[in-house]
Structure formats: C-alpha cells, structure tokens
Amino acid sequence: MTPSPANLEVTDVGKSFGDNPVLVGVNLSVAAGSFTAILGPSGSGKTTLLRIIAGFDRADKGTVRIGGDVLDGPNEFVAPERRRVGYVSQNGSLFPHLTVEENVTFGLARSLRRGDDVTALIEAIDLGALARRFPHQLSGGQQQRVALARALAVNPRFILLDEPFASLDASARSDVRSDVRQILKRVGTTAVLVTHDQDEALSMADQVAVIRDAHIVQSATPHDIYQQPIDTGVAQFVGDANLIGGHLKAGVAVTVLGTLPVMKSPTVADGRVTVLVRPEQLALSRTDDVAGVRVEILETAFHGHDSLYRVAFSANSEEHLLTVRLQSGEQFTAGDLAHLRVNGPVKVWPAP
Amino acid sequence: MSSPAAPQRSRATSSTQILERGDSTSGHSTATSHVRTTRGPTALTVASTAVALILLGPLVFLLVESSGAGAHQIARLIWRPLTATLLWNTVRLTVVVTVLCAIIGTLTAWCVERTDLPLRRMWAVLIVIPFAIPDFVIAFGWASLFTWVHGFEGAVLVMTLAVYPLVYLPVAASFRNADPGLEEAARSLGLGRLSTFFRVTLAQVRGAIFGGCVLVSLVVLAEFGAFEILGFRTFTTEIFTEFQLSFNIATACALSLVLILLSGLILGGDWIIRPKGRTARTGPLAQQSLRRHELGAARWPVLLTLLALVALSLGVPIGASIYWMARGTKFALGGVSILNAGLHTAFFGACAGAIATVAAIPVALLAIRHDSLKARLMERSTYLVLAMPGLVIALALSYFAERYAGGFGYQTSALLILAYSILFFPLALVGVRASIIHIPVGFEEAARSLGQSRRRAFLRVTMRIAGPGLAASFCLVFLATITELTATLLLVPINVQTLSTQFWAYQQNLSYGQAAPFALVIVLIAAVPSYVISRYFDRLPARATAGQ
Ligand SMILES: Nc1ncnc2c1ncn2[C@@H]1O[C@H](COP(=O)(O)OP(=O)(O)O)[C@@H](O)[C@H]1O
Numbered sequence: 001m002t003p004s005p006a007n008l009e010v011t012d013v014g015k016s017f018g019d020n021p022v023l024v025g026v027n028l029s030v031a032a033g034s035f036t037a038i039l040g041p042s043g044s045g046k047t048t049l050l051r052i053i054a055g056f057d058r059a060d061k062g063t064v065r066i067g068g069d070v071l072d073g074p075n076e077f078v079a080p081e082r083r084r085v086g087y088v089s090q091n092g093s094l095f096p097h098l099t100v101e102e103n104v105t106f107g108l109a110r111s112l113r114r115g116d117d118v119t120a121l122i123e124a125i126d127l128g129a130l131a132r133r134f135p136h137q138l139s140g141g142q143q144q145r146v147a148l149a150r151a152l153a154v155n156p157r158f159i160l161l162d163e164p165f166a167s168l169d170a171s172a173r174s175d176v177r178s179d180v181r182q183i184l185k186r187v188g189t190t191a192v193l194v195t196h197d198q199d200e201a202l203s204m205a206d207q208v209a210v211i212r213d214a215h216i217v218q219s220a221t222p223h224d225i226y227q228q229p230i231d232t233g234v235a236q237f238v239g240d241a242n243l244i245g246g247h248l249k250a251g252v253a254v255t256v257l258g259t260l261p262v263m264k265s266p267t268v269a270d271g272r273v274t275v276l277v278r279p280e281q282l283a284l285s286r287t288d289d290v291a292g293v294r295v296e297i298l299e300t301a302f303h304g305h306d307s308l309y310r311v312a313f314s315a316n317s318e319e320h321l322l323t324v325r326l327q328s329g330e331q332f333t334a335g336d337l338a339h340l341r342v343n344g345p346v347k348v349w350p351a352p
Numbered sequence: 353m354s355s356p357a358a359p360q361r362s363r364a365t366s367s368t369q370i371l372e373r374g375d376s377t378s379g380h381s382t383a384t385s386h387v388r389t390t391r392g393p394t395a396l397t398v399a400s401t402a403v404a405l406i407l408l409g410p411l412v413f414l415l416v417e418s419s420g421a422g423a424h425q426i427a428r429l430i431w432r433p434l435t436a437t438l439l440w441n442t443v444r445l446t447v448v449v450t451v452l453c454a455i456i457g458t459l460t461a462w463c464v465e466r467t468d469l470p471l472r473r474m475w476a477v478l479i480v481i482p483f484a485i486p487d488f489v490i491a492f493g494w495a496s497l498f499t500w501v502h503g504f505e506g507a508v509l510v511m512t513l514a515v516y517p518l519v520y521l522p523v524a525a526s527f528r529n530a531d532p533g534l535e536e537a538a539r540s541l542g543l544g545r546l547s548t549f550f551r552v553t554l555a556q557v558r559g560a561i562f563g564g565c566v567l568v569s570l571v572v573l574a575e576f577g578a579f580e581i582l583g584f585r586t587f588t589t590e591i592f593t594e595f596q597l598s599f600n601i602a603t604a605c606a607l608s609l610v611l612i613l614l615s616g617l618i619l620g621g622d623w624i625i626r627p628k629g630r631t632a633r634t635g636p637l638a639q640q641s642l643r644r645h646e647l648g649a650a651r652w653p654v655l656l657t658l659l660a661l662v663a664l665s666l667g668v669p670i671g672a673s674i675y676w677m678a679r680g681t682k683f684a685l686g687g688v689s690i691l692n693a694g695l696h697t698a699f700f701g702a703c704a705g706a707i708a709t710v711a712a713i714p715v716a717l718l719a720i721r722h723d724s725l726k727a728r729l730m731e732r733s734t735y736l737v738l739a740m741p742g743l744v745i746a747l748a749l750s751y752f753a754e755r756y757a758g759g760f761g762y763q764t765s766a767l768l769i770l771a772y773s774i775l776f777f778p779l780a781l782v783g784v785r786a787s788i789i790h791i792p793v794g795f796e797e798a799a800r801s802l803g804q805s806r807r808r809a810f811l812r813v814t815m816r817i818a819g820p821g822l823a824a825s826f827c828l829v830f831l832a833t834i835t836e837l838t839a840t841l842l843l844v845p846i847n848v849q850t851l852s853t854q855f856w857a858y859q860q861n862l863s864y865g866q867a868a869p870f871a872l873v874i875v876l877i878a879a880v881p882s883y884v885i886s887r888y889f890d891r892l893p894a895r896a897t898a899g900q
C-alpha cells in the first residue's frame with residue numbers, strides 16, 4: 001500500500017440550511033501527510049464541513065481542493081466515490097450484513113479482496129482473530145478500528161474522521177486514540193479529525209482549527225492555540241483560563257497580581273488590556289514571598305497527577321477568584337492562606 | 353405488536369394500518385437522524401410520482417367519468433329509494449359491528465394483557481387467528497350449517513366474529529406499551545377499581561381502540577363475499593350486481609361514488625379527530641412492576657367466554673369445511689383441480705407481490721430519506737387507496753379497459769395483476785418502510801466514500817440489508833392475493849379459475865362438498881403463513897439496530 005497523501009485547501013466555503021447559516025467564509029489549509037483537528041462545540045458546523053469535503057453535501061459557496069484538484073466549486077462537483085477521500089463517522093457505520101473482513105474489503109475490486117495487503121491491514125489494526133465476526137459482535141473501539149481499516153483499504157489520498165471516539169467510554173477512548181494516531185502516522189495519510197473534546201484535539205493533532213459560530217476563528221499548532229489563543233473565547237474553550245484586567249506599558253502588564261512580563265508577539269498597543277493566566281502558570285507557597293499576593297484557598301479538587309484550587313483575594317476593594325493548578329507536591333486545604341506567584345510571560349489582548 | 357396479514361383486500365389494508373401505527377412510534381426517535389437532504393434526487397421523485405398517479409388512477413377515472421355523465425344524471429341515479437335502503441343497511445351494519453368489535457376487542461385484550469388469565473400465550477394466538485381467515489369462508493361456514501344465519505343479524509354475527517381482532521391487535525399492543533404504574537398512581541389517589549379502569553386504563557388505549565374501529569368500519573364497507581352469501585344487500589353487493597349481472601355501468605359508478613365517500617369520511621375523520629394525547633410510557637421501562645389483576649373466581653366465566661368466542665369464530669368455519677368435505681356432496685361443475693387453480697393464484701400473486709414491493713421502494717425512500725412536505729404528501733396520497741374498496745378498483749379498471757382501451761386488457765392477467773398491485777400497495781409500502789427506516793443513510797455514504805457509485809452503494813448496502821424485509825413484503829402481498837375474492841371475480845381472465853373464484857363458483861352452486869376443500873386450502877396456505885410472516889415485522893427494528 002503506497003498512499004500518496006494530498007493537501008487540502010478549503011477556500012471561503014459557505015453553507016446554509018434554510019435560513020440557518022451553518023458555515024460562513026470558512027478557510028482551512030491542511031498540509032499533505034499532516035494531522036489536523038477541527039475543534040468546536042457541538043452544533044458549530046463541524047460535521048457539515050466534513051460532509052462537504054467528503055462530497056456528501058455540496059457547498060453553497062467557495063471551493064474545496066485536494067492535491068490541487070477542484071472537488072467542489074461554483075462549476076465543479078466531483079461525486080464522493082471519485083474523490084478518494086476516506087470517511088469514518090461517529091458510529092463507524094459498519095455494514096451490519098458483512099463480516100469484519102468483508103467490511104474492510106468492501107471498496108476493493110473483487111480480485112484484490114483476498115490479497116496480502118488486506119491481511120496485513122487487518123493484522124495492523126489487531127483484528128486478525130476477529131476477521132469473521134459481524135460488527136455487532138465487536139466492541140465500540142474495535143468497530144472504530146475496522147471502520148478506519150475499511151477507509152484505508154481503498155488507499156485514499158485523505159481521510160476524514162468525524163468524532164470517531166465520542167461514542168466510546170472514557171477508558172477505551174485513550175487507547176483507541178493512540179492506536180488510530182499510530183496507524184495514521186504509519187500509513188502517512190493526510191487526516192482531518194473533528195471533535196468537541198479539546199484534550200483530544202491538542203494531544204493528537206499537528207494543527208488545530210477552532211470553529212465557532214460558523215467561522216474558523218483560529219488555526220495553529222496545539223501549542224500556539226493553547227498559549228496564544230486569538231481571543232478570550234478560544235482561550236476558555238481550549239482550557240481553564242484566568243482572565244484579569246491590566247494596563248500594558250513598555251512590554252509589561254500591570255495587574256492585581258503584580259507586574260507581569262508579556263509575550264513578545266503579536267505586539268499589542270499600550271493601554272488597557274485583558275490578561276490570560278493559565279492555571280499552571282500560578283504557584284502557591286506557604287512561605288512569605290515579597291513578590292506574591294496573599295490568597296485564601298476556597299475549594300480543592302485532587303486529580304492524582306495534579307490538583308486544582310479555587311483561590312480568592314481582594315485588591316482595590318474588589319474580590320478576585322482564580323484557578324490554580326499545582327503538580328503534586330505541597331498540599332493545601334480549604335481555608336488555608338497562601339502566597340500566589342505568576343510564572344512566565346502572559347498573553348494579553350487589547351481590552352474590549 | 354403482532355398483526356397477521358391479511359387475507360381479503362380490505363383486511364390487507366387494515367393490517368397495513370396496524371403495522372404502520374406501530375412503526376411510526378418505534379421509528380420515531382431514529383427517523384430524524386436518517387434525514388439529511390430535503391430535496392430528493394429527481395429519479396426518485398419521478399418514480400414516486402408515477403406510482404402515486406397509477407394508484408390514484410382508478411379514483412380519478414371514476415370522478416372524471418361521473419362528472420362526464422353530468423351531475424344531474426349522477427344525482428338522479430343516486431337519488432332513489434334503493435340508495436336509501438343500501439345506505440341504511442350499510443351504515444347500521446357498520447355502526448353495530450364497529451361497536452361490538454370495540455367492546456369484544458378491548459375486553460379480550462385487557463384479559464390477555466392485564467390479568468392472570470391461565471394459558472395467556474395460547475389465547476393470544478387463538479383470538480387473532482380468525483383475522484387471517486377470509487370473511488367469505490367464515491360466512492360460508494355459518495350459512496351452510498345454520499339456515500337462520502342470514503340478513504342483517506347474520507351479517508352482524510359473521511362480521512363481528514371475523515373482524516374483532518382488528519381492535520384486539522392494536523389495543524393489546526397498546527396495553528403492552530402503556531405504563532401500568534399509572535393505574536397504581538390512580539388507586540393511590542383514591543380512585544376505585546372501576547373508575548380507575550374507565551378514567552386511566554381505557555384512556556391509555558383509547559387511541560388504539562379508535563384506530564381499530566376505523567379499520568373495522570373500512571373493512572365492513574368494503575366486504576362483498578360474506579354479504580352475498582348471507583343475502584344481505586349493501587353497496588358492494590348492489591354495485592357488483594349492477595355491473596356484473598345487469599351491465600348497468602352508470603348506476604354502478606354512481607353507487608361506487610357514495611361508497612368511496614363513506615370510506616373517505618371515515619379516513620378523513622380518523623385524521624381529524626383521532627385522540628392526540630401520547631399514551632406511551634414516559635419513564636423508562638416499568639415492565640417488571642407490572643402486576644396482573646387477579647381474576648379470582650371470575651376466572652372460570654372468563655375462560656368459558658373466551659372458549660365460546662374462539663369456538664364461534666374459528667371452530668364453526670373450520671368445522672363446517674371439514675364437515676362438508678366429509679359429507680362429500682357431489683355436484684358436477686366443470687372440475688378444475690385445486691392444483692390448477694392454485695398455480696394460477698400463485699402466478700398472479702407472485703407478479704403482484706413483486707410489482708407492489710418494487711413500486712413501494714421509491715415512495716418509501718423518498719418519504720424516509722428526504723422528509724419534505726412533498727414526499728409526505730406523496731406517501732399520504734397512496735394511502736387514499738385505503739378508501740377504495742377492491743370492488744371499486746376492479747370496476748374502475750375494467751371499465752377503463754373496456755371504454756378507452758377498446759376492450760384491450762379487459763379480463764387479462766395483466767389487468768388483474770395491476771388491480772392486485774394497487775389494492776395491496778399500502779401493505780407493501782408499510783413492509784418496505786419498516787425494512788428501510790432503520791437503515792441509516794450513513795451506510796450508503798460510507799460506501800460512496802469507498803468508491804461505489806450511488807446506484808451500486810444503494811444495491812450493495814441498502815437493498816442487501818433490506819432484503820429479508822422486502823422478501824417479507826412480497827410474501828405479504830402474495831398471500832393477500834390468495835384470499836382476495838371481489839376484484840378477482842370481476843377481473844379474472846375467462847376460462848381461468850383461482851382458488852377463491854373456484855371456491856365461489858362451487859359455493860354459489862351450493863356444492864358445499866366441493867367448495868369446502870378450497871376453503872381449507874385457502875386457510876392453510878394463505879392465512880396461516882401470512883400470520884407467521886407478519887410477525888417478522890415485530891422483530892425487525894430490534895434486528896436492524898442490533899449491529900449499531
Ligand atoms: N441537513 C440539515 N438540515 C438542516 N439543518 C442542519 C442539517 N445538518 C446540520 N444542520 C444544522 O447545522 C448546524 C451544524 O450542524 P453540524 O455540522 O452537525 O454540527 P456539529 O457537527 O459541529 O455538531 C446545526 O445547527 C444543525 O442543526
């Protein structure tokens with residue numbers, strides 16, 4: 001099997017259902033062989049976008065190009081069966097009347113259905129022993145692996161995954177996630193995954209595109225999405241966020257938490273700003289620290305690998321609430337007093 | 353929900369409705385996720401429109417034809433004392449039979465589903481079987497044994513015994529789905545046994561009772577064979593006489609219009625005043641908490657009553673057939689062997705089964721997959737066929753063939769097969785719908801992304817999964833044709849006999865000994881298997897969704 005991964009260009013795509021605009025001016029570019037996650041709350045149009053790329057629905061406006069070929073444009077429309085774009089849906093859509101093996105070979109010409117490639121593929125997804133089972137005899141995770149193998153068997157240039165892990169229970173999910181990630185890396189196909197789970201998007205993808213209210217608002221590496229979200233909405237969507245007011249002047253932000261260094265780029269004009277402090281940028285200590293703010297612990301939540309604290313303090317006769325994440329180490333209980341410190345540069349936006 | 357399919361045509365449409373009702377509740381939650389685009393592909397729309405047009409053809413033809421004759425002429429033919437007599441006969445029979453069926457059907461359903469009646473499973477089957485026996489066989493059984501069974505009283509007796517399962521089936525299904533916790537709640541709120549029964553228990557199944565009553569009245573309006581045997585004059589017997597014996601076609605058309613109007617009123621009334629409240633349980637399954645009412649000492653009278661009901665509805669017709677066969681009265685009447693008649697029946701039935709099933713596919717697909725107003729209207733309009741008694745469809749078709757096709761096609765196999773296909777289309781549609789509705793569109797989309805064309809994806813996935821259901825639909829129509837009498841009498845090719853027309857010929861000739869074997873064969877090869885097959889649809893949703 002030698003897939004030739006292709007890149008994807010979605011340009012200015014729009015789609016409405018009746019009066020309801022589901023996608024407006026969507027732009028997305030995915031490099032050949034890369035793994036992109038489209039992240040958005042449910043109802044934000046993720047499935048609609050994937051279905052347009054797969055060719056199940058037609059865009060009202062804009063173009064979709066894969067490997068330079070226009071698949072959907074004002075004057076072109078390529079039928080889904082001629083796109084060589086694989087599609088794995090949320091529930092796998094395995095054909096219930098066919099065995100695992102028959103499902104995987106469904107898209108192959110009759111002569112190729114018994115080849116070594118097929119055996120290798122079924123082995124690759126670890127389902128050799130289950131080849132003669134029917135879909136309803138498989139677990140959810142196994143069904144998803146079969147659906148992936150079925151899509152890969154026809155050697156697509158591109159593969160689309162629509163919330164493939166959403167229907168799995170939490171314990172199976174992380175295993176299946178890493179299996180899928182490995183299989184896709186090994187095969188080298190370009191992949192686009194849709195999810196509403198920010199953990200999944202950040203941990204699996206090379207690129208994350210955040211979709212909100214019919215628009216793609218930001219697409220960047222997982223690291224940048226997390227550290228440099230384009231606005232407060234994205235900041236809150238991709239993780240816990242403490243947002244505080246401040247004044248920017250000469251590269252530092254003056255806030256109730258003290259004077260904080262600000263990330264170099266992009267440059268923001270001096271003046272009133274909103275400051276993002278991620279919970280793990282905050283540290284608590286019992287020892288008196290001149291630079292810190294005195295806070296009271298309100299609530300604690302122990303997660304094993306780390307702990308979350310809700311803390312409160314007053315400054316300028318206003319009550320402030322913050323979330324702090326600490327690696328295991330010193331433990332605090334509700335009612336304790338502690339000192340709070342900020343580590344590293346912070347992200348700022350001009351205040352609205 | 354169990355629903356034997358249907359011998360006579362009117363029966364077929366009835367079980368159609370029973371199936372449909374169950375289907376619409378069970379399919380409800382999943383149906384929406386299967387709808388993606390609103391505008392169906394052109395080929396599907398064109399095919400469904402063609403099917404709808406053919407189905408409505410007889411109705412349109414009748415209307416056009418009578419408006420051609422002039423309103424004055426039609427009014428003169430209708431405005432006669434004869435019409436008043438027929439109307440009085442038809443309406444009073446329909447009302448009395450419907451009320452009796454409502455009472456018998458509801459009480460038996462309650463006994464079987466809600467009490468600790470001994471041998472419940474056995475009763476559940478025995479009570480339903482008369483539904484699968486053609487009305488004309490039940491009428492034959494009674495009238496041939498007891499001379500006093502005739503006229504209005506005879507018709508009430510025979511029709512009630514023949515069609516009460518039409519109320520029993522939906523009401524029993526409704527009792528099974530209703531939440532028994534409500535009765536306990538009512539008792540704890542201070543209601544007595546009787547007021548609980550009337551205010552809560554009956555309220556839970558009133559939609560089903562209503563639906564059953566609509567079916568009963570449609571069947572009674574369309575019945576022909578039984579009334580002919582019992583010598584009771586209704587619209588159908590009169591239309592048949594005018595058309596077939598007196599060649600008085602204008603009168604037959606005029607009377608048909610009145611009959612269609614009556615059925616149409618019932619269908620329309622059903623759509624308008626059917627009780628709207630939801631009767632399904634709202635909470636999760638409460639089945640375990642179902643405590644059956646203890647019959648106690650009432651057990652013996654209840655058992656005796658049920659035994660009597662089964663003896664009257666099942667025992668008499670089958671007993672009579674066996675009796676006459678044993679007596680073996682020999683009247684010579686151009687002997688056509690059972691095998692020969694059976695082969696003709698099978699040929700007509702197989703053709704009609706295939707045509708009706710295939711024709712139902714585009715209509716069902718359009719309605720399920722492309723849920724638009726247009727698609728739903730189209731599907732609904734095909735149900736208008738329900739308002740057309742088999743006799744009227746046959747009359748319209750044969751008249752059309754005679755009048756406009758220059759006699760071409762009249763009394764040919766093709767016309768009979770067309771009549772069967774139209775008659776039993778609603779039955780096929782419900783079967784096809786039930787087979788397709790649980791197949792997500794996602795399967796076909798997955799196939800297309802794997803390189804299959806639209807057509808191949810449809811054939812390799814949807815049709816393969818629907819295959820067993822389509823086969824069952826085919827069988828339902830096939831078996832329904834075996835027990836069809838009225839349209840067959842009008843349209844059967846000259847010199848050809850089917851099982852039902854041969855039975856009829858012997859019966860009319862009072863050769864009971866020769867008619868009896870045909871009655872038994874019809875019951876055995878059509879009624880019983882159709883009961884078994886219709887149970888297939890009970891399990892369909894569970895099977896189809898088991899994989900996902
Ligand atoms: N076929 C359709 N007809 C009408 N509205 C639709 C259709 N498909 C999706 N929508 C609407 O478009 C919006 C986005 O849907 P979808 O793309 O499925 O969102 P997501 O996958 O992000 O949850 C929703 O509001 C949904 O109701």
Ligand SMILES: [Mg+2]
Nearest residue numbers: 046047048163
């Ligand atoms: Mg979605």
